[in-house]
Amino acid sequence: MAGLSARVERWPLAAAFVISRGAKTEAEVVVAEIIQDGHRGRGEAVPYAHYGETASGVLSEIEDVRPRIEAGIARGALQGLLPPGAARNALDCALWDLEAKQAGVRAWTLAGRTRLDPVKTCFTISLGAPEEMAEAARANARRPMLKLKIGGPDDLAAVAAVHAAAPRARLIVDANEALSFDDLRRLAPDLARLDVKLLEQPLPAAEDEVLEGYESPIALCADESLHTRGELAACARRYGLVNIKLDKTGGLTEALALAAEARAMGLGLMIGCMVATSLAMAPALILAQGAEFVDLDGPLLLVRDREPGLAITGSLIEPPPAALWG
Known part of the structure; x- marks a missing residue:
């Protein structure tokens, strides 16, 4: 028998984390712990309001599902x-x-x-006025990759300001x-001229079928349009890359299967996250x-x-210590 606990x-x-849908000043996470035979396994997840989730x-x-977990469910059975x-x-x-702890090996071995x-991770610049985003970019100009949030077609000036601040x-x-779609067709050439390497989820997920047949001058990546393997075929017709997040796939098990299938279909991978602690990032390092x-x-x-957390030097993330996860 196993023991299960969960907490918020x-x-x-x-600093406030601002995207097109709103702002947040704290990361609200749910941590699950399973203890069996003296070993403890932990997982951290982020309830996402955009998908109708709350912490409660x-x-x-x-x-x-407590009875099934405490009875000793296998990961495969959890998927259903x-x-x-x-x-x-x-x-x-x-x-x-x-x-991993029961077997005495690291999770990546499993x-x-x-x-x-x-x-190496990118670093996110929150949505704001061009001068604010440029200031944040200057403070992080030595990082190899910056990801900046935009909120609409009028934010090209912010992209230009970030590019100038961190060339x-x-x-x-x-x-x-x-x-x-009209915004995208107008903006994409300018973004390409600003040497933007990737544009993530430009259109609402429910409207991205118009991307089929569109020849973008900049690589496009699906995020909100992709959760599990069920959406992969449609994404492959519309995007060149997919952003895999554990909170969307429902864990590392499905994420690994999704990544393998995406690769087999010729798609590039972006491994992303919600705003959370090192405990949530550690499993994703296997995917990354x-x-x-x-x-x-x-x-x-x-x-x-x-x-303990992840050791991060600049933008370089080291593998997690076993005391953290895996």
């Missing part, structure tokens, strides 16, 4: 027990952590990898569904191996991280 934690942000709702979902989302992510990652290499940084622009773009900067946006 709140971690203050160093995620806790209720976890509570509903809960839908994709934060609750399944917290439990799935806790089961990975527990299994995932079929012989080692885990450090990865050596590779740039990703994330619209979070804020553009129309070899990805074209990595966006696991959640801990860099917090006032403080959990202890």
